[in-house]
Amino acid sequence: MTAVAPVASPRRRRTQAERREEAERLILDAAVRLVAEKGLDEFTLADAGEAAGYSRGLPAHYFGSKADLLSAVADHIREWFSTGLRTRVDRRRRGLANLIAGIDFYIDACGTDRTMLLVLHTVLAGALHKPPLAQAIARLNRESAEEIESAIRAGIANGEIRRNIDVRAWSVLILSSVRGIVAQWLVDPDHVDLPPLRASLIAVLKRNFAP
Amino acid sequence: MTAVAPVASPRRRRTQAERREEAERLILDAAVRLVAEKGLDEFTLADAGEAAGYSRGLPAHYFGSKADLLSAVADHIREWFSTGLRTRVDRRRRGLANLIAGIDFYIDACGTDRTMLLVLHTVLAGALHKPPLAQAIARLNRESAEEIESAIRAGIANGEIRRNIDVRAWSVLILSSVRGIVAQWLVDPDHVDLPPLRASLIAVLKRNFAP
């Protein structure tokens, strides 16, 4: 479909490692879709195998146990979020703009990546009762907080944000607000109008951070 | 069915209805504790019966099915929240004070009712995948929003709050913030310091609502 295959090997066969890697990836993707659709406990390893186009037994074969597969899902979603956030945020820009970019990443995902957000919030709640997930979420929270705090500090450094705010508290507060908004939107998208929420939230930040 | 109620009995025996009601209540309480401890899917009807001091079969006998028991749990938690909120809020007071009282009810519960908050957030997330729970949560959200909006409107009416805010958006925003804060605290209480969060949140409200 893309690159021309090497001469004399019109359709190169995949190596074993490639086959395995692909299978693991496809199963993980399927598991993510299933978690979004059914939740952590209502899908089965067999579902994941079949949804990925493989046999019912393969997920257990590769991931060992359902708990391990769920851990992999949690880590996958954490990575998605962290990567997306870092991609949107550009540390060369000013602090406030980066803060808003981060918020927009989260809110825009409601339109573009509802599945991922659904899984993210499912895993966030799952962390309350499943220690392996709690580990991934702890790391996610750490990474998110660092990103937000560093944006605030950049804003302070360049004079956009007043010095005497509680950076740590504001970091938690911002993350809480966005997550809370998305959580409500996920449950009832029709009654949660995102643009005014985004506008209000950003207005709050500007007003309260003003030096 | 048979014996006439002993008129002279100095300590009247409880009626069947009373005993049934008590058993149902004890089982529901046990279910709440178990949901807090293990989540929605990891406890069994038999667990609930035994934790309540009854037999393994009684929860099914009274609640019919696990789904119905979970619905009862969801409704129980919704009622706890709504009642607690209304008890704290006093509509004769001014609007802003009531808003803060509502926030404090939620945040204070971290110290006094961790179990209930755990169940509340478990059910909130469960609503993403379990329609019967979604119903209770929809009602909870409606009731919460009404309470917050009416407090805001009261504040506008008495001049505490400027007229040109988006009441609906602010209502969602406030609920989002508090829920987001509590959600983070539930996962990692040691790294989420509530008092400064409360202070920052209330400072935000005062500053942004100021006419």
Added chain:
Amino acid sequence: MTAVAPVASPRRRRTQAERREEAERLILDAAVRLVAEKGLDEFTLADAGEAAGYSRGLPAHYFGSKADLLSAVADHIREWFSTGLRTRVDRRRRGLANLIAGIDFYIDACGTDRTMLLVLHTVLAGALHKPPLAQAIARLNRESAEEIESAIRAGIANGEIRRNIDVRAWSVLILSSVRGIVAQWLVDPDHVDLPPLRASLIAVLKRNFAP
């Protein structure tokens, strides 16, 4: 079918406890038959349930796990052996006669209780690799050795057996011989002729124990 039921209760219903006890017993019996037929690892809990006339799930329900069911089988067979041995042996008799009675119990069982012997020897070997079985077998060996040693000592006391034998070693030796004989007979009954073996063994005892 047999005894007349109590008046006014032509066919008394069994209590729950009776039902349960009977079910457990029937499942255990079925498991014993299946171990004899297929070995410890080749039968399933479902097999045991169905062979007992119940559902496939009941053995797990009552015995918890296959390992626990096998432990119950091991203990059942130990008890069968110990009881049978004690029934044959009469401590009021002289020592040598009791020794021979014990040997005869074992050898006669080849004709009357092949199934039990098969299970016994299956469990004896299973003890090599399954610690829970080893526990039952350790107890069986202890009880067997005690019975044999006390018979030998009785024989010494009444002058049938010379004083200077190594009681402990002879106890192990006698048990070893009988078990070894039965083990060979179980594998190939047609080529192991029991009567001459019994005769030779008893002749050995008499000759070597003679004062």
Added chain:
Amino acid sequence: MTAVAPVASPRRRRTQAERREEAERLILDAAVRLVAEKGLDEFTLADAGEAAGYSRGLPAHYFGSKADLLSAVADHIREWFSTGLRTRVDRRRRGLANLIAGIDFYIDACGTDRTMLLVLHTVLAGALHKPPLAQAIARLNRESAEEIESAIRAGIANGEIRRNIDVRAWSVLILSSVRGIVAQWLVDPDHVDLPPLRASLIAVLKRNFAP
């Protein structure tokens, strides 16, 4: 298939057949160790491949099926026993000495070859339920009996042993005793003291065989 074997190669590469033979041997050895450790049913073909330093799939590739691998193990152990016995026994010696040498081979193995004895007794019991093993065990029993009987007959021929004993019965009896002793020792080495057992057994033979 392609290259010609390098004639001048100073250190000839092993042939495919040699490599295959070595791999098969290593896998068989690994299987023996695993049977000793876990029993016949609790180890997997993949275990055997990895324990031998090869891939998980090689045992199936070479032995075809697990049943076939177990048959190979059974035959391997039979051969070990027969060879060891014949090495110890020297038909040029007198009969009784050979009998004792055979017994010593078995008992000495408790100190030197516990693994092999463990496998031997595991396979002996396995023969009760697995026809392919029964075949190897039948042959082992035949060979053992022949060896013992021929020693007894030699003893009779040279006047060490009285003529009127039941050679067949004594052969089974001796094999039974030794196997029974080793079986008890395998389960509980600390409570089975071999030297006095050996002494008593040999004393029995001498006394009962005396013309």
Added chain:
DNA sequence: AATGAATGAGACTTCATTCAT
């Protein structure tokens, strides 16, 4: 009313076996 015996569906997991590389 309340117990708990019994069922049976279904989840997880293991593993012998087949097959592509």
Added chain:
DNA sequence: TATGAATGAAGTCTCATTCAT
């Protein structure tokens, strides 16, 4: 030759649910 990817059957175990007592 040798690896290991992939399958699919089967076993263990759990538990919501039904039903006898």
